[in-house]
Amino acid sequence: MTQDKESVKPVIDDAAANFIPSITAATAAINMMKHDVKFNREIMPVQTAQALVLERVQRGFIECVPLEQAYGRHLAEEAVSNRPVPHFRRSIMDGYAVIAMDTSRTDTSNPIMLQVIGEVPCGSVWNGELRQGQAIRIMTGAQVPDGADAVVRLEWTTTVESTAVCDDSNDEIYEVLARPGDADGDVSCSTLPMSEVAQHVQSRQVIAVHQAVKSGEAIHGIGTEMQAGEVLVQRGQRIGAGEMGLLAMFGYAHVQVFRRPQVAILSTGEELLSLDEELTPGKIYNSNSYILLAQIESAGAIPHLLPHIPDDIRTLRERLDEAMEQYDVVITTGGVSVGDYDLLYEYTTNWDGDLLFNKVKMRPGSPTTVGFRHSKPLFALAGNPAACYVGCELFVRPTLLRMQGVEEPLPKPITAVLTEAYRVRDTFDRYVRAVLTITDEGHAEVRPTRADISSATVSIRDANCLFLSPASQVGMEAGALVQVFPLGGLQELK
Ligand SMILES: Nc1nc2c(c(=O)[nH]1)N[C@H]1C(S)=C(S)[C@@H](COP(=O)(O)OP(=O)(O)OC[C@H]3O[C@@H](n4cnc5c(N)ncnc54)[C@H](O)[C@@H]3O)O[C@H]1N2
Numbered sequence: 062m063t064q065d066k067e068s069v070k071p072v073i074d075d076a077a078a079n080f081i082p083s084i085t086a087a088t089a090a091i092n093m094m095k096h097d098v099k100f101n102r103e104i105m106p107v108q109t110a111q112a113l114v115l116e117r118v119q120r121g122f123i124e125c126v127p128l129e130q131a132y133g134r135h136l137a138e139e140a141v142s143n144r145p146v147p148h149f150r151r152s153i154m155d156g157y158a159v160i161a162m163d164t165s166r167t168d169t170s171n172p173i174m175l176q177v178i179g180e181v182p183c184g185s186v187w188n189g190e191l192r193q194g195q196a197i198r199i200m201t202g203a204q205v206p207d208g209a210d211a212v213v214r215l216e217w218t219t220t221v222e223s224t225a226v227c228d229d230s231n232d233e234i235y236e237v238l239a240r241p242g243d244a245d246g247d248v249s250c251s252t253l254p255m256s257e258v259a260q261h262v263q264s265r266q267v268i269a270v271h272q273a274v275k276s277g278e279a280i281h282g283i284g285t286e287m288q289a290g291e292v293l294v295q296r297g298q299r300i301g302a303g304e305m306g307l308l309a310m311f312g313y314a315h316v317q318v319f320r321r322p323q324v325a326i327l328s329t330g331e332e333l334l335s336l337d338e339e340l341t342p343g344k345i346y347n348s349n350s351y352i353l354l355a356q357i358e359s360a361g362a363i364p365h366l367l368p369h370i371p372d373d374i375r376t377l378r379e380r381l382d383e384a385m386e387q388y389d390v391v392i393t394t395g396g397v398s399v400g401d402y403d404l405l406y407e408y409t410t411n412w413d414g415d416l417l418f419n420k421v422k423m424r425p426g427s428p429t430t431v432g433f434r435h436s437k438p439l440f441a442l443a444g445n446p447a448a449c450y451v452g453c454e455l456f457v458r459p460t461l462l463r464m465q466g467v468e469e470p471l472p473k474p475i476t477a478v479l480t481e482a483y484r485v486r487d488t489f490d491r492y493v494r495a496v497l498t499i500t501d502e503g504h505a506e507v508r509p510t511r512a513d514i515s516s517a518t519v520s521i522r523d524a525n526c527l528f529l530s531p532a533s534q535v536g537m538e539a540g541a542l543v544q545v546f547p548l549g550g551l552q553e554l555k
């Protein structure tokens with residue numbers, strides 16, 4: 062943890078107090094001390110601040126939901142396969158289950174004839190065993206009958222017209238098979254025992270196989286996809302389409318998931334209007350609450366937009382105390398800096414909670430303030446929209462993910478090439494809103510969005526990532542390798 066202090070000159074000094082009749086020297090001295098304290102905040106590196114928050118966060122409660130309501134939730138149990146996949150030898154083609162050896166001497170000019178003894182549609186099982194010279198019609202996904210070790214796809218076979226000719230002198234039947242595509246009308250004969258004639262002749266089921274197949278052809282053996290005992294979905298993993306499929310495959314009609322954290326959003330500031338109010342001079346609409354709403358939903362939590370709070374410490378105290386009782390997490394925006402109406406410092410230094418930090422070595426969002434009260438976190442984010450947004454990505458999102466069982470909830474950086482110079486000097490690390498693209502050659506490139514200032518919302522719309530420009534006297538040159546943090550939620554779809 063760094064110990065450097067950011068020293069800012071107090072706005073009132075003793076000399077100034079002498080010229081303000083309503084302020085006594087004593088009051089001015091107290092005010093100055095207050096300002097000193099308010100200004101001289103310990104500046105904390107981002108990683109230290111994130112670690113401090115995460116070590117206080119507790120995993121949330123667990124609830125049981127039907128699988129159809131589990132998409133997007135985080136699994137609270139480890140789901141393990143209790144059988145291999147597939148659990149029977151599965152045909153991956155429509156065709157005929159055969160004994161591969163039977164086809165070994167076949168080729169296009171000399172197809173082998175096989176007697177079709179039945180069929181296995183999906184969901185059925187062939188009771189009995191396939192013997193030499195026989196084939197069973199089979200569909201994709203059906204269980205391969207015992208005795209068969211290959212499936213010949215339908216396209217490699219033709220059905221052969223067959224006519225039964227009885228020979229009364231013995232109990233055998235001669236069957237005349239017209240070879241498909243045989244221009245000169247050649248015929249071949251095969252002898253079948255009488256016992257098998259009825260089924261055979263009745264359904265005229267003889268096929269010519271035009272291509273030799275190897276043992277295992279078009280069959281997925283037991284366990285080819287997954288063995289018994291493999292982890293299907295880890296505890297804490299978010300349930301997406303693939304996870305839904307796996308859980309369904311193993312018959313999880315209900316699953317244990319982490320409860321979605323209930324998050325209160327309270328903007329502060331006398332200048333704020335609700336969206337149904339008319340825009341009047343000096344006022345602005347409360348847009349931060351809606352930015353946060355999106356971020357919280359995309360982190361899997363449930364946002365609650367509460368009415369914004371005017372710049373009055375008593376009201377603020379009442380409203381925040383109440384919110385901290387009712388919700389799992391409370392987020393405020395605005396009022397964390399050193400202005401006369403910035404009240405979050407006052408609240409978080411005179412409460413029955415622990416203040417973790419109120420100055421982070423980052424921009425935007427340097428006055429980001431976090432504390433815990435009765436083991437619930439309060440995130441007092443800066444009022445500037447981009448500062449609020451970045452503060453939420455770096456501190457709130459990881460917290461909400463940890464509450465939902467994610468072991469490593471911090472955003473993971475990738476490396477990309479900066480396509481244009483970013484010459485912003487700063488003693489703080491800068492998390493720059495930017496656009497990450499993958500070139501046709503497969504390289505990751507990143508460029509800053511146009512409005513990099515803390516008050517800009519348009520750059521939140523345009524960005525799909527943040528890149529880190531470490532504290533520097535010179536900024537960064539085009540071509541530099543930078544750490545990029547892809548943004549969560551809908552942003553990642555851009
Ligand atoms: N003397 C100094 N002034 C400032 C410092 C400093 O170190 N010394 N830090 C600056 C930095 S950095 C930031 S970030 C901001 C933080 O401001 P606050 O958190 O106190 O926020 P406010 O003063 O309430 O508002 C700032 C700005 O944001 C607009 N805002 C506030 N809430 C909303 C909302 N819900 N929706 C849309 N916009 C909102 C507000 O109108 C102001 O324009 O302080 C700097 N000052």
Ligand code: MOO
Nearest residue numbers: 425426427448515
């Ligand atoms: O820390 Mo602030 O967001 O730079 O204006």
Ligand SMILES: [Mg+2]
Nearest residue numbers: 396398400403
């Ligand atoms: Mg302020």
